[in-house]
Amino acid sequence: MAIEISEQLRSAAAYLGDSGRRWLDELPGLVASLEEAWGIVCGRALNGGNWAYVAEATTSDGRMAVLKVGIPPGDEDDDRRERRALSMMDGDPYAALLKFDDERRAMLLERLGRPLGELGLPPERQLAIATRTAARGWRPVTGAGLRDGAAKAMWLAEFVERTWNALNEPCSEECVVRALQYARNREQAVRALQRVFVHGDAHPWNVLEVPGSTLFRLIDPEGLASEPAHDLGVILRGWNDELQAGDATALAFQRVEQVGAMTGVDRQGAWEWSYIERLSSGLLLLQLGREDEARPYLEIADRFARVYTPWPQ
Numbered sequence: 001m002a003i004e005i006s007e008q009l010r011s012a013a014a015y016l017g018d019s020g021r022r023w024l025d026e027l028p029g030l031v032a033s034l035e036e037a038w039g040i041v042c043g044r045a046l047n048g049g050n051w052a053y054v055a056e057a058t059t060s061d062g063r064m065a066v067l068k069v070g071i072p073p074g075d076e077d078d079d080r081r082e083r084r085a086l087s088m089m090d091g092d093p094y095a096a097l098l099k100f101d102d103e104r105r106a107m108l109l110e111r112l113g114r115p116l117g118e119l120g121l122p123p124e125r126q127l128a129i130a131t132r133t134a135a136r137g138w139r140p141v142t143g144a145g146l147r148d149g150a151a152k153a154m155w156l157a158e159f160v161e162r163t164w165n166a167l168n169e170p171c172s173e174e175c176v177v178r179a180l181q182y183a184r185n186r187e188q189a190v191r192a193l194q195r196v197f198v199h200g201d202a203h204p205w206n207v208l209e210v211p212g213s214t215l216f217r218l219i220d221p222e223g224l225a226s227e228p229a230h231d232l233g234v235i236l237r238g239w240n241d242e243l244q245a246g247d248a249t250a251l252a253f254q255r256v257e258q259v260g261a262m263t264g265v266d267r268q269g270a271w272e273w274s275y276i277e278r279l280s281s282g283l284l285l286l287q288l289g290r291e292d293e294a295r296p297y298l299e300i301a302d303r304f305a306r307v308y309t310p311w312p313q
Helices: 007-015 018-038 078-089 123-136 149-166 173-192 228-236 240-245 248-263 267-287 291-304
Strands: 040-045 052-059 064-070 097-101 106-110 196-198 207-209 216-218 224-226
Touching (some): 078 106, 078 196, 240 291, 248 291, 267 291
Antiparallel strands (some): 040 052, 207 216
8 A cells, every 4th residue: 555655744754763763664564554443545645744644634434534643752642642532632622533543643533624824814803713713622630630721831941942952052041041940830830720621733734624614623632731822822922923024022912912802812921832833832843853843933032032021030
């Protein structure tokens, strides 16, 4: 069976070394075994599978679905965490989980429409849709079975510092200092708040149209017990090209105000999460060899390292 592998997926597999390369070699047989076990027929590969193989599938009763097969995990089992999150949410505003196989890191999901990032909408419109969709999923949780947002803040701080050193300081030291400060702030804030379920990675390619509806649904959740500002920070970290082209600070503040007005969420919290996510995303992309994609994240983070926000801290 011929399997089409994107450059992003090849890059991710190479990053994992021997285990990633073995997974690519075994992927055709793995997909064939899932087709047989689940009574599905797989079609073309879909874009957006940076850490998983994603393809169209059709069930035996004609239902359109999506097969997702994750790359072997490293220290943390991201695939099982995603499956648990989807099971907990049990549908809207998340994609419905039809079948799963933890051993093979595979899931069968309902098939949705186009990603928000492919619709050609202006950034502010995309921002509003992603925010509304993520907010529909915020509901109180005890944290059982979910990664804690406070722990994620400190994990990101450690990742930023370690990766910045490993990559020979690709941005200013001020960037790292600011990210570590913000991570400590968010850790303390999450510990003091009633946690809610947050997606954790609600960027425009994880927000998909619901066919025949004006609604959107979310895919690829990290699934965290955190604060709403955490989700907003991930959404706000994007659209760096527009920030580079204009008054970056004014535009970024305007975006924070936009999502704050829509949700009532703390502006400073959203700003701090967006800074941490922007810098860590840039460093990760650089680590994966995707320098052209990484640079806008790092350059904007460098500018914002010296910015004083207008919201109480």
